[in-house]
Amino acid sequence: MQEKQISCVYFHHPELLFLKIPKIDxxxxPGVKEALFLLSCKYTGAEIDSIALSQLEAKVLELANSKSDYLSCLQLSLILILIFWQLGSTRKAWFIEGIASRISYYLVKNKEMAAISGTTEKEVFTRAIWSHRFLSNSLKDKSGVSLHAQLQDFQLPLEDIDMLFESGxxxxxxxxxxSVDVQSNIYSxxxxxxxxxxESSFWILQGGRRTYLKVPWDEESEWNMLTKKISSFNDNLGPRETLSDSNILGYASLGLGSCYCLMHLFLSMAKLMLHRDYIPFIPSRSSVPSGPLDPPKICDSAxxxxxxxxxxxxxxxxxxIATILHSLKAEDYCCNPFYGFSAFTAAGMLSYLHYFPNYDPEFCDSKVYYDYCLDYLSSYADKWEIGKSYHKWALEISTIYKFACRKSNRLTVSEVQSLRDKYIDMSTISDPIESSDLLNIQQLIHSNDQSTELPQDSFATKSQSLFSLEYAESSSSLDFDYWSSLPSMNMFGTSPL
Known part of the structure; x- marks a missing residue:
C-alpha cells in the first residue's frame, strides 16, 4: 500500500525526485510516510485528516529543533508545503518553506552528504536537495542567491540504472x-x-522590459541571452528527449511521464513568459503583432x-502546453501547482488569440487547445482548492478578452483601477478567496453604461483572474496596455502573500 501511495504521489508531483528511488519506503x-499518505488522499477521493496534518506540522518543528535528522525534516517540509499550497493555506506553506530553505542551505553549505555512506543514501540526499530547489521561493532573497551559487557545483541526480548498480x-x-547534447539523464x-x-522568472520579477531597457533583438540584452540559452537547450536535446507524443508515451511506460512533461512545461513556460512581456495585454482590434503600447515603448526599428x-x-x-496536458489525459491528469499555473497561462494566451486572431492568422484551432487547458483545470479543480482558482481565472480572463474585442466597449480609468485593485490580484494565487468576496466581473463591465450584454457561453463566466494588470484608455478604441510584472513567486508559480 505504501508503494502505491508513493507511486501515486510521484506521478502527480514529479518535483519530489527522491520518491523515485526503489524501496524508498x-x-x-514515519512522519514522511504519513505525510505522503495525506497528500495521496486527494488523488484517491479520501479527505485529508486535519488533526493528522496539524500533528505533522508540529513534527517539522520537532525535527528542526532536534538537529538529529535534518534530511527527514526537509522531506517532510516539502510534502507539507505542497499540501498547504493546494489547500489554500498559504501562510502555513510559506512558514514551513522558510524552515526548509534554511535546512537545505545548511546541508549544502556544510557538505553534509560527505558523511553519508552508500550510493542509495547519497542519492536520497541529492534528490531531496534538488526537490527543494523546485519548490523554493527564494528568487529575490539573498539566501536564495547564495543557495543558487552553492548548487552550481552540487551533484545532479544519477540515472536510475547507475544508482541501482552502484556505479556512482x-x-x-x-x-x-x-552537456545537454550528450545527456540522456531525465532528472538532470x-x-x-x-x-x-x-532565470526567466527572475527576469520578469525584476521588472522585465521596464528594468532591462535594451531592445530584445540587441545581442547584448539580457532578454536575448536568456532566449538563446533556452533555444540552445531545446535544440541540443536528443531524439528521445525532444517533445513528441511518442516520447510522452515512452516515458510514461517507464513511470517518468510526468517528469518528462514537467521538463517541457518549464521550457515552454520560459519561452512564453519572456516573449509575452512585449505583447500588449489587449491590442486594438485592427492591430497586427507589434510592441507594447505602454511606456517604455519600443522604437520602430525591429x-x-x-x-x-x-x-x-x-x-x-x-x-x-495544451498538447502536453491533453496527452496525459489517458493516463490521468498530473495535478500539481506548476501544471495548473502552466494550464492557466496557456489558456489565457489561447483565448487571446481566439478573440484577436490577427496576432497569428496561421494558427488553427485556438479554441480546441483552450478547451484542452480548461479540461485539465476542471480536473485539477475537482481535487484541490488552488485548482478551483486556476479554473475560475482561466474563464475570467477570457471574459475580459471577449468584452475587449467588441468595438463599442470602453472602460473608464476608475473602473480599470477597480478591476486591477479589487479583482485581478495575483497575491491570491495560492490563497483562494471565498466566492462571496469576489467582485462580479459582469457588474463591473456593464457599469460603464453599455446597452448590450456579453453573450453567455463557455468564454463568459464570472470568476477570479491571476495577473495584476494595468490598463490605459485609448482615444479611439479599448487598449488594455500591458502585462504587468509578476510579484514574487517561486519556480512553481505560486506567490506568497
Whole structure:
C-alpha cells in the first residue's frame, strides 16, 4: 500500500525526485510516510485528516529543533508545503518553506552528504536537495542567491540504472559541467530546464522590459541571452528527449511521464513568459503583432517580422502546453501547482488569440487547445482548492478578452483601477478567496453604461483572474496596455502573500 501511495504521489508531483528511488519506503521517516499518505488522499477521493496534518506540522518543528535528522525534516517540509499550497493555506506553506530553505542551505553549505555512506543514501540526499530547489521561493532573497551559487557545483541526480548498480563512483555531473547534447539523464535535464525557468522568472520579477531597457533583438540584452540559452537547450536535446507524443508515451511506460512533461512545461513556460512581456495585454482590434503600447515603448526599428515571430513563439508555446496536458489525459491528469499555473497561462494566451486572431492568422484551432487547458483545470479543480482558482481565472480572463474585442466597449480609468485593485490580484494565487468576496466581473463591465450584454457561453463566466494588470484608455478604441510584472513567486508559480 505504501508503494502505491508513493507511486501515486510521484506521478502527480514529479518535483519530489527522491520518491523515485526503489524501496524508498524503507528509508523514509514515519512522519514522511504519513505525510505522503495525506497528500495521496486527494488523488484517491479520501479527505485529508486535519488533526493528522496539524500533528505533522508540529513534527517539522520537532525535527528542526532536534538537529538529529535534518534530511527527514526537509522531506517532510516539502510534502507539507505542497499540501498547504493546494489547500489554500498559504501562510502555513510559506512558514514551513522558510524552515526548509534554511535546512537545505545548511546541508549544502556544510557538505553534509560527505558523511553519508552508500550510493542509495547519497542519492536520497541529492534528490531531496534538488526537490527543494523546485519548490523554493527564494528568487529575490539573498539566501536564495547564495543557495543558487552553492548548487552550481552540487551533484545532479544519477540515472536510475547507475544508482541501482552502484556505479556512482564516476565523476559527478553538475550544472556547470552538464552537456545537454550528450545527456540522456531525465532528472538532470529536468533540473537544468527548471533553472532556465527560474532565470526567466527572475527576469520578469525584476521588472522585465521596464528594468532591462535594451531592445530584445540587441545581442547584448539580457532578454536575448536568456532566449538563446533556452533555444540552445531545446535544440541540443536528443531524439528521445525532444517533445513528441511518442516520447510522452515512452516515458510514461517507464513511470517518468510526468517528469518528462514537467521538463517541457518549464521550457515552454520560459519561452512564453519572456516573449509575452512585449505583447500588449489587449491590442486594438485592427492591430497586427507589434510592441507594447505602454511606456517604455519600443522604437520602430525591429528587424523585419520580429514582432510577428515573437508573437508566434508565445502561441506555439501555449499550444505545446495544451498538447502536453491533453496527452496525459489517458493516463490521468498530473495535478500539481506548476501544471495548473502552466494550464492557466496557456489558456489565457489561447483565448487571446481566439478573440484577436490577427496576432497569428496561421494558427488553427485556438479554441480546441483552450478547451484542452480548461479540461485539465476542471480536473485539477475537482481535487484541490488552488485548482478551483486556476479554473475560475482561466474563464475570467477570457471574459475580459471577449468584452475587449467588441468595438463599442470602453472602460473608464476608475473602473480599470477597480478591476486591477479589487479583482485581478495575483497575491491570491495560492490563497483562494471565498466566492462571496469576489467582485462580479459582469457588474463591473456593464457599469460603464453599455446597452448590450456579453453573450453567455463557455468564454463568459464570472470568476477570479491571476495577473495584476494595468490598463490605459485609448482615444479611439479599448487598449488594455500591458502585462504587468509578476510579484514574487517561486519556480512553481505560486506567490506568497
Amino acid at each position: 524503507q528509508l523514509l521517516h 563512483s564516476k565523476s559527478p555531473v553538475t550544472l556547470k559541467t552538464l 535535464l529536468l533540473i537544468f530546464s527548471g533553472e532556465l525557468w527560474l 528587424p523585419y517580422l520580429w514582432w510577428r515571430n515573437s508573437a508566434r513563439v508565445v502561441f506555439d508555446s501555449a499550444r505545446s
